[in-house]
Amino acid sequence: MSLINYASREVNCKLVYYGPGLGGKTTNLEYIYEKVAPASKGKMISLATETERTLFFDFLPVDLGTIRGFKTRFHLYTVPGQVYYNASRKLILKGVDGVVFVGDSQLERMEANLESMQNLYDNMAQHGLDLTRLPFVIQYNKRDLPNAAPLSELQEALNPGWPVEDPARQRPVPDPSRSGEMLVQEVDGAWVERVPHFEAVALRGDGVFDTLRAISKLVLKTLG
Amino acid sequence: MSGASSWSFREEDATRIGALLNGLLREANARTALLVDRTGQMLATAGEEPRFDPVAFASLTAADFSANDQLARMLGENEFGALFHQGEKDSLYLADVARRVILVVLFDNRTTLGLVKLRVRSVVEALSALFTAMFAREAGGERGAHVEAGFVDEAEDEIDKLFGT
Numbered sequence: 001m002s003l004i005n006y007a008s009r010e011v012n013c014k015l016v017y018y019g020p021g022l023g024g025k026t027t028n029l030e031y032i033y034e035k036v037a038p039a040s041k042g043k044m045i046s047l048a049t050e051t052e053r054t055l056f057f058d059f060l061p062v063d064l065g066t067i068r069g070f071k072t073r074f075h076l077y078t079v080p081g082q083v084y085y086n087a088s089r090k091l092i093l094k095g096v097d098g099v100v101f102v103g104d105s106q107l108e109r110m111e112a113n114l115e116s117m118q119n120l121y122d123n124m125a126q127h128g129l130d131l132t133r134l135p136f137v138i139q140y141n142k143r144d145l146p147n148a149a150p151l152s153e154l155q156e157a158l159n160p161g162w163p164v165e166d167p168a169r170q171r172p173v174p175d176p177s178r179s180g181e182m183l184v185q186e187v188d189g190a191w192v193e194r195v196p197h198f199e200a201v202a203l204r205g206d207g208v209f210d211t212l213r214a215i216s217k218l219v220l221k222t223l224g
Numbered sequence: 225m226s227g228a229s230s231w232s233f234r235e236e237d238a239t240r241i242g243a244l245l246n247g248l249l250r251e252a253n254a255r256t257a258l259l260v261d262r263t264g265q266m267l268a269t270a271g272e273e274p275r276f277d278p279v280a281f282a283s284l285t286a287a288d289f290s291a292n293d294q295l296a297r298m299l300g301e302n303e304f305g306a307l308f309h310q311g312e313k314d315s316l317y318l319a320d321v322a323r324r325v326i327l328v329v330l331f332d333n334r335t336t337l338g339l340v341k342l343r344v345r346s347v348v349e350a351l352s353a354l355f356t357a358m359f360a361r362e363a364g365g366e367r368g369a370h371v372e373a374g375f376v377d378e379a380e381d382e383i384d385k386l387f388g389t
Contacts, residue, residue: 002231003231003232003233003261003263003265003267004231004232004233004370004371005232005233005238005267006232006233006234006235006238007233007234007235007237007238007239007268008233008238008268011371012265014263014264014265036386037386040386042277042279042280043277043279043280045280045283045284047287056287056291057287059264059280059283059284061279061280061283062386064379064382064383064386065382065386067375067378067379067382068371068372068374068375068378070371070375072379072382073279075264075265075279075283077283087294088291091287091290091291091294092287094262094263094286094290095261095262095263095264096263209387209388212387213383213384213387213388216383216387217380217383220376220379220380220383221376223370223371223375223376224370224371224373224375224376
């Protein structure tokens with residue numbers, strides 16, 4: 001839940017990176033931490049195990065600067081991906097403003113991706129939040145690996161689109177980050193909406209900032 | 225179910241909260257009082273300027289409280305309404321406010337846990353009433369908190385600058 005603090009003149013928004021274990025969520029944050037100018041970032045906190053697996057969360061505050069008198073900040077969180085850390089995952093989603101699902105492109109991780117996506121829907125629902133009505137983007141990571149599944153297969157499995165019931169929203173909406181592709185469109189007589197998706201190789205930073213830029217803008221639009 | 229909403233914290237809220245927190249610090253002889261939203265955002269501080277990074281502190285406080293909430297449920301308790309972390313010199317006492325906010329009191333050996341607990345109890349009641357009214361105000365509005373026109377466009381430009389185009 002975005003907080004507009006008129007007293008301290010601050011706007012804070014919470015973004016959560018979600019996805020299966022070892023998919024690259026922490027790597028996304030580490031790359032952002034490395035590249036963002038020192039004045040724009042806070043301390044990065046990682047609650048991790050001795051083997052550097054995320055135990056509770058990673059946290060990175062990123063300052064956008066002062067906009068119309070308000071210091072504007074994004075709080076970036078990752079969740080632990082391993083299945084058995086669900087209690088921790090659910091806690092981190094509290095008050096979330098936008099979600100990035102970091103999928104692992106490797107063919108053999110397809111099931112883990114699907115399980116994690118289902119888990120995300122379930123955990124959001126338990127907070128009373130509907131993922132289809134919240135800023136949400138998908139990043140397909142590890143696109144450089146030889147065993148990466150084709151993008152179309154990943155899209156079909158993880159971003160098949162949900163039905164658009166509201167007649168007012170049943171109109172074509174182009175994908176701003178992919179020319180020629182649509183976010184909302186009519187398929188076989190039914191209107192469906194997909195979320196924006198990005199290909200990434202988080203280890204070398206490809207797609208990391210494209211993803212962050214997209215989710216940040218979607219979240220800010222909800223404040224307008 | 226709904227999408228994410230936003231809420232606001234006004235100047236007059238801050239003034240009333242500041243008065244309550246400063247009163248608490250005086251009466252309990254504690255050093256710093258902080259109010260942290262359950263999602264991990266700092267709302268207000270009073271007393272000595274914290275020597276730590278307040279943004280990181282707020283995120284860890286919320287995580288700490290949430291994790292302990294789950295532990296409480298495992299024991300069949302609804303919640304642990306308060307937590308105490310004891311250090312050699314500095315200690316923390318954390319208390320729930322209206323299930324949405326956490327009051328954190330930082331104190332040292334110039335006072336005692338007993339006194340801090342006693343004073344916190346009455347301030348939590350006053351803060352709870354204040355926050356409950358504040359949330360009711362937000363819920364009563366047609367829309368959640370919003371920023372002034374032009375903010376989003378300007379913020380988008382900053383995003384492009386900071387995160388590359």
